[in-house]
Amino acid sequence: MSIVDFITDLFNPALSFLPKALVIAVMSSIVCGVIGCYVVLRGMAFIGDAVAHAVFPGLAVAFVIQGNLVLGGAVAGVLTALLVAVFSQNRRLTEDSVIGIFFAGAFALGIVIISRAPGYAGSLQQFLFGSIVGIPVEDLYTVAIAGTIILLIAFLLHKEFVAVSLDREMARSAGLPVFWLDIALYVLVTIAVVISVQTIGNILVLALLITPAATARLLTDRLSVMMLLAPVIGGASALVGLYISWSWDFPVGGTIVLVATAVFLVCWFVAPRHGLLAKARGRVLRRRVREVVAADV
Known part of the structure; x- marks a missing residue:
């Protein structure tokens, strides 16, 4: 399918689910890129x-x-994040242990609940792997509003999040409420995940959160530039992934993730400073410099 045909399908009233899927995929990719x-x-x-x-x-x-x-996913995620934050205060248990207990338990609870619903198999597949069909119009507004709120909070708390991320003890000694900042970030991650589930699926949503941000980190040493590149990479991956999946009848969530992964692999090799090729050139250059210095001595 050509790009022109894809654009034509986007404006086809009989395929109204396609532009909705595109908008949600791009919006959630942008939000996940920033929070990621x-x-x-x-x-x-x-x-x-x-x-x-x-x-x-x-x-x-x-x-x-x-x-x-x-709304349902956000409530469950926030409640579980609060439980993790509270129980992690007991220093007899490490934070990752508490996380493993509560989040695995939450997922198991979801399996039990949904197994009691009619159409269990189909609905479970939709939750786990995403679906571009059946996205209601109101979800467009929900995702847009939730995404805007997430980005606004991230902007307002940006300096605090960075301080805690770089040095928690220093942030605590400076008087920052580290506990509540952790809660705030958990909540933002939760909502970013929830608004992405319908398109990308529960299983693959981690890739949308991590891969664009990790790719951007390979391309720049500046956090501000990284936070601009990550949503661009995520949004472009969503657009290209949806185009490929629609053209060749591939699963949309998996295709978007594969596109994002391909971009990461390319940057892993060709990133100007931190790519594999750049590091190899740097090693060669340093070896030549040592050889020249040794020859002069």
Whole structure:
């Protein structure tokens, strides 16, 4: 399918789900790109994966009662994040242990809840792997509003998030409320995951949160530039992934993730300062410099 045909399909009234899927995929990719920068900076990839599991019981309950999936997932994720933050205060248990217990338990609860609903197999597949069909119009507004709020909070708390990410003890000694900043970041990650689940799926949503941000980190040493590049990479991956999936009938969530992964692999090799080729050239240059210095001596 040519790009012109794809654009034509976007404006085809009979395919109204396609532009809705594109808008949600791009919006969620942009939000995940920004929030993912904090996740990558803090080395919190496990948190992102755990949150993706934690929202599942909320999605399941919302599905059973025919409620709003975004709201249901957000409530479940936030409640679980609060439990983790509280129980992690007991220094006998490490934070990752508490995270593993609660988020695995939350995911198991979601499995049990959704298994009691009619159409269990189909709905479970949609939650886990995403679906571009059946996205209601109101979800466009929900994602847009939630995404705007996330980005606004991230902008207002940006300096605090960076301070905690770089040195928690220094941030605590400076009087920053580290505990509440952790809660705020957990909540932002939760909502970013929830608004991405319908398109990308529960299983693959971690890639949307981590991969664009990690790719941007390879391309720049400046956090401000990284936070501009990550949503651009995520949004472009969503656009190209949806085009490829629609053209060749591939699963949309998996295709978007594969496109983002391909971009990461390319940058891993060709990034101007931190790419594999750049490091190899640097080693060769340093060896030649040492040889010249040794010859002069």
